[in-house]
Amino acid sequence: xxxxxxxxxxxxxxxxxxxxxxxxxxxxxxxxxxxxxxxxxxxxxxxxxxxxxxxxxxxxxxxxxxxxxxxxxxxxxxxxxxxxxxxxxxxxxxxxxxxxxxxxxxxxxxxxxxxxxxxxxxxxxxxxxxxxxxxxxxxxxxxxxxxxxxxxxxxxxxxxxxxxxxxxxxxxxxxxxxxxxxxxxxxxxxxxxxxxxxxxxxxxxxxxxxxxxxxxxxxxxxxxxxxxxxxxxxxxxxxxxxxxxxxxxxxxxxxxxxxxxxxxxxxxxxxxxxxxxxxxxxxxxxxxxxxxxxxxxxxxxxxxxxxxxxxxxxxxxxxxxxxxxxxxxxxxxxxxxxxxxxxxxxxxxxxxxxxxxxxxxxxxxxxxxxxxxxxxxxxxxxxxxxxxxxxxxxxxxxxxxxxxxxxxxxxxxxxxxxxxxxxxxxxxxxxxxxxxxxxxxxxxxxxxxxxxxxxxxxxxxxxxxxxxxxxxxxxxxxxxxxxxxxxxxxxxxxxxxxxxxxxxxxxxxxxxxxxxxxxxxxxxxxxxxxxxxxxxx
Numbered sequence: 001x002x003x004x005x006x007x008x009x010x011x012x013x014x015x016x017x018x019x020x021x022x023x024x025x026x027x028x029x030x031x032x033x034x035x036x037x038x039x040x041x042x043x044x045x046x047x048x049x050x051x052x053x054x055x056x057x058x059x060x061x062x063x064x065x066x067x068x069x070x071x072x073x074x075x076x077x078x079x080x081x082x083x084x085x086x087x088x089x090x091x092x093x094x095x096x097x098x099x100x101x102x103x104x105x106x107x108x109x110x111x112x113x114x115x116x117x118x119x120x121x122x123x124x125x126x127x128x129x130x131x132x133x134x135x136x137x138x139x140x141x142x143x144x145x146x147x148x149x150x151x152x153x154x155x156x157x158x159x160x161x162x163x164x165x166x167x168x169x170x171x172x173x174x175x176x177x178x179x180x181x182x183x184x185x186x187x188x189x190x191x192x193x194x195x196x197x198x199x200x201x202x203x204x205x206x207x208x209x210x211x212x213x214x215x216x217x218x219x220x221x222x223x224x225x226x227x228x229x230x231x232x233x234x235x236x237x238x239x240x241x242x243x244x245x246x247x248x249x250x251x252x253x254x255x256x257x258x259x260x261x262x263x264x265x266x267x268x269x270x271x272x273x274x275x276x277x278x279x280x281x282x283x284x285x286x287x288x289x290x291x292x293x294x295x296x297x298x299x300x301x302x303x304x305x306x307x308x309x310x311x312x313x314x315x316x317x318x319x320x321x322x323x324x325x326x327x328x329x330x331x332x333x334x335x336x337x338x339x340x341x342x343x344x345x346x347x348x349x350x351x352x353x354x355x356x357x358x359x360x361x362x363x364x365x366x367x368x369x370x371x372x373x374x375x376x377x378x379x380x381x382x383x384x385x386x387x388x389x390x391x392x393x394x395x396x397x398x399x400x401x402x403x404x405x406x407x408x409x410x411x412x413x414x415x416x417x418x419x420x421x422x423x424x425x426x427x428x429x430x431x432x433x434x435x436x437x438x439x440x441x442x443x444x445x446x447x448x449x450x451x452x453x454x455x456x457x458x459x460x461x462x463x464x465x466x467x468x469x470x471x472x473x474x475x476x477x478x479x480x481x482x483x484x485x486x487x488x489x490x491x492x493x494x495x496x497x498x499x500x501x502x503x504x505x506x507x508x509x510x511x512x513x514x515x516x517x518x519x520x521x522x523x524x525x526x527x528x529x530x531x532x533x534x535x536x537x
Contacts, residue, residue, distance in 0.1 A: 064341030120154030406434030
């Protein structure tokens with residue numbers, strides 16, 4: 001048989017291309033679901049953070065599933081966002097705080113982690129077109145790390161905010177080119193700009209490939225600049241006065257004990273005002289969600305699209321007399337909203353399983369049909385929970401870890417406090433310090449709702465809370481809880497701090513398959529030696 005002529009080969013290739021682009025080919029491609037991930041910045045769930053979002057509740061929560069126990073492994077923007085992108089705990093992606101030195105968007109992060117994020121796999125291995133708009137990582141755009149010219153692998157369309165959240169007067173990297181925005185509401189208000197760019201993408205994208213969108217809003221992060229139409233909203237709202245509001249954090253780590261109690265009137269006014277403004281900024285996010293869902297519906301794509309809504313960390317406003325921030329180990333800082341709607345998800349459900357943001361990457365790759373065994377991710381796919389599969393074996397615990405920010409000089413607000421503290425308020429209450437470095441096992445099983453934490457400080461301070469009896473974590477029971485539970489928790493913490501991939505998903509202390517050998521506690525990889533390996537970066 002003679003070889004085909006070049007012209008015949010060309011005709012064959014053209015016909016193959018036509019088949020791929022034909023309606024039948026498009027239909028085959030279209031069956032793979034689209035995914036949208038909306039990520040807010042500093043939105044709590046414990047203190048009413050979802051209350052202003054009426055449209056989001058109607059369009060996502062009531063049309064899908066609300067996870068009641070969704071957490072982040074680190075209650076700070078950059079480590080948490082790195083966990084979302086990589087599906088890994090901080091000790092495996094090595095982003096430990098919001099600084100370049102802490103590996104936030106550093107050259108090392110770009111080289112070692114970025115090529116293996118779930119969006120990179122979606123684009124290169126699964127054929128998805130990918131779109132990013134909004135805040136990426138706090139140090140993104142830093143001159144020492146490539147500036148805004150750096151576009152991470154895995155993104156077909158890239159509209160990323162330089163540095164940290166702002167609402168006006170910011171720079172976007174538009175596919176690697178700087179675009180400066182001013183302070184004209186109609187063209188510059190960032191939440192609305194993100195909405196408009198998202199709608200443009202949905203209008204002009206290819207219809208022959210599934211898509212993934214990540215929309216990362218500045219709201220409700222400081223400086224809490226509301227859209228002009230919302231600046232008068234919630235005038236009578238103030239921060240919740242729950243049982244841990246404006247009380248002394250007795251029996252807690254020294255950083256919590258140093259907060260002045262009761263708080264000054266000016267501190268309370270400040271945090272009430274912040275709480276109101278946070279809610280006001282979220283009204284624009286609510287509008288974004290409504291526009292997005294309407295556009296997907298108009299395009300005929302809503303029924304084949306998963307929409308995830310979550311936040312990078314929680315927040316506090318006056319708990320244990322700390323005015324405002326995140327970074328602490330308590331529920332209000334580590335617990336986040338997580339709502340999901342999409343194909344095969346029944347409406348108006350709640351789920352109490354213990355889930356974490358390290359699960360988002362594996363879940364979205366699973367939706368795309370990617371083999372999760374090929375990844376190094378620590379998280380688990382939520383897809384069985386989303387589908388309502390019966391008899392799903394699930395985790396009963398996960399790891400929380402944080403490396404405190406602080407430096408050798410004293411904080412200029414409070415020089416009298418000496419070196420090591422940071423993020424201090426005018427009345428010298430500080431929200432962080434270099435030894436606010438801790439790791440916790442957060443357990444939620446049939447019999448126990450428990451948190452066990454160890455600090456890496458001279459006190460080797462331990463905090464333990466039974467959240468069944470004490471949901472606001474007022475009473476540290478480290479000195480009264482059964483010694484055997486303490487030993488098991490110490491060992492479990494050691495195991496989780498050195499886990500990677502599948503070993504992060506082994507049975508917890510109260511699971512039937514759990515094995516505890518006290519002799520291992522004194523082996524050559526003891527907990528003290530292993531602790532906070534990220535510090536060696």
